[in-house]
Amino acid sequence: MFDKPRVVAQDASIRIWMEELAKVAAGPAEADGPACPAGPELIDQIRALEELKAAASAAQARAAALVDSAVRRSQADAGVQKEQLGKGIGAQIGFARRESPHRGTQLLGLARILTKEMPKTLQALSGGFISEWRATILARETACLTLADRQRIDDMLAGNPAELEALGDRQLIARIKGLAYGMDPASVVNRAAKAESERFVSCRPAPDTMTYLTGLLPVAHGVEVFATLAREADRLRAAGDSRGRGQIMADTLVERITGRSKAGDVRVEVQLVMTDQTLLAGVAEPAVLPGYGVIPAQFARDLVRGKLEASVSNDGSRNSGSSGNTATEVWLRRLFTAPSTGRLVDMDSKARLVPAGLARFIAARDQNCRMPWCGAPIRHFDHIKPWHVGGTTTANNVQGLCEACNHAKEAPGWACSVSNGELGAAHTVETVTPTGHRYRSAAPASPGVRVA
Ligand SMILES: [Zn+2]
Structure with a gap:
């Protein structure tokens, strides 16, 4: 070719x-040597x-x-x-x-x-x-x-x-x-x-466990939304609300979109990946919130039992706060990492379609599309070795991909295989493109993995 x-x-x-x-880049950084070029x-x-x-x-x-x-x-x-x-x-x-x-x-x-x-x-x-x-x-x-x-x-x-x-x-x-x-x-x-036609809404991580919710809108809609929030903030502040203008606008945005009366009145399903040491022994090992990324250990603990007043169960069943004085309900699904290797514990299925439990597990393991340098949200669960040639529906043989990457790898001449190294290493997929170039992508480190 x-x-x-x-x-x-x-x-x-x-x-x-x-x-x-x-050689130029390795030259002197101070402009005082005789060999240094002039300004x-x-x-x-x-x-x-x-x-x-x-x-x-x-x-x-x-x-x-x-x-x-x-x-x-x-x-x-x-x-x-x-x-x-x-x-x-x-x-x-x-x-x-x-x-x-x-x-x-x-x-x-x-x-x-x-x-x-x-x-x-x-x-x-x-x-x-x-x-x-x-x-x-x-x-x-x-x-x-x-x-x-x-x-x-x-x-x-x-x-x-x-x-x-x-x-x-x-x-x-x-x-x-x-x-x-x-x-x-x-x-x-x-x-x-x-x-x-290119309008959209996106969500991406911001520092300090905050998030940017971005909407690209036609100018009339964008201005209307912003003016509505600003008017509501001015009205409430005139009526004695002590929150800042920006705070009221943010709270109002959440209330109006979720249809709930209070910003704190939310029901969330949280898939938290953390070690038992972080949860129970108070160690500082960060946790991972799929769809967001790494969160500090204390924030993860607060999410589980502190400020949100919710408890945790092993099977992901619903647990509401025991004190009853908060409207917050947290649906918490806990995925522990194996203490010996740091890998998420494997799961498999006899079905061709990836069942919900396994899909959640892979979403937690991969966090984002597994194609190298992609990082888009996961939309598809892809059999690395295709099902029709004997690929199994196991965590090892399934990867999370975005729509575009799943589409790309269906082109002629593309091939994917699992290429895990020694036991305990991260789940690794090797993708071969039609030109014969090989690219390896390792799952991000799970909590509990010590980076030497
Ligand atoms: Zn992708």
């Missing part, structure tokens, strides 16, 4: 550049290296576009249906750049646009006039235009690289918008419709 000797030769020349740069030379060096990074990005874009066409051709030769062509390529680009498959797919999209539709922008990147990010802005801001209009903007802006180089991010966006609106006013409407 690839011209192997040439790839090897290119790699060898890149190695030589890297060795030269490593102006150092600024020139920083600029030259920035141009080198841009040129490297352009070369990566060209390589990604070549991989894309080569894989599509071989998939078509193998009889893959037209709408399935291209599956898994973005993930391979992501792996090569140590980025998530999602990011790899974005980078591949940029590579296709630069090589096929915006040649002047690619030249400007290759010449070090713009960074990969500015090239992304040029591609993104022209996405809703016709090919002819996109190419006119490519020509007008990137055809004059010295002028393009002088623009900052905001100035560049404003210039493209100004040109695009003049060429095709309908594209503004199309853009708004496309942007609106």
Whole structure:
């Protein structure tokens, strides 16, 4: 599929550049030695290296576009249906750049646009006039235009690289918008419709056991939600509520969305992974809350028995607070790690579909999508060795994947296998891509595992 000797030769020349740069990076950090270059030379060096990074990005874009066409051709030769062509390529680009498959797919999209539709922008990147990010802005801001209009903007802006180089991010966006609106006013409407179709809500960890709940909304909805929360906070504070404005807005957000009258009145199912030493002996070994990440030991203990006034059972059955003076109910499912190895205790099933108990166990073990560098939330439980060739429904043979990665690994030429090392090591999956590259992904350390 690839011209192997040439790839090897290119790699060898890149190695030589890297060795030269490593010498620069290992040089003196104090500007007092006789061998140290002067200030102006150092600024020139920083600029030259920035141009080198841009040129490297352009070369990566060209390589990604070549991989894309080569894989599509071989998939078509193998009889893959037209709408399935291209599956898994973005993930391979992501792996090569140590980025998530999602990011790899974005980078591949940029590579296709630069090589096929915006040649002047690619030249400007290759010449070090713009960074990969500015090239992304040029591609993104022209996405809703016709090919002819996109190419006119490519020509007008990137055809004059010295002028393009002088623009900052905001100035560049404003210039493209100004040109695009003049060429095709309908594209503004199309853009708004496309942007609106990309609305979403996400949840990601914040420091100190807090979380960011983010909503990307059409501007009218976003402003309306914010104004409603602000009005309610002002009303309550005028009526003597002692909470801060931000606190009331946050509490009101939770109340209105969950439909409960008090922010503290919540029922949660918590899957907490912690050692018995953390729970009972008060040691500081952190626990893991799947979907959030590592939480401090004391916070985990409070969740179990302190502030939330709930108790714990082994079978995950419901336990409500004994004091009866709190509306909080905690459904707690406890997953202990084996004391000898630190691994979560294995579970298996005779069924082909992953039963709920095993799925919970794998979600706790893997925490996020297991594809290397992905980190997206788990949406699918995937048989590593497929069921139809004798793969079993056991914790060892099932991994948690996001939707995109599960889709990518169904492409021709992909293979996964369990490659656990010595007893006690983390659950490890090896993924082989169609080019024969091997990537290993180990489950994150469970509480109780001592890192030497
Ligand atoms: Zn994934």
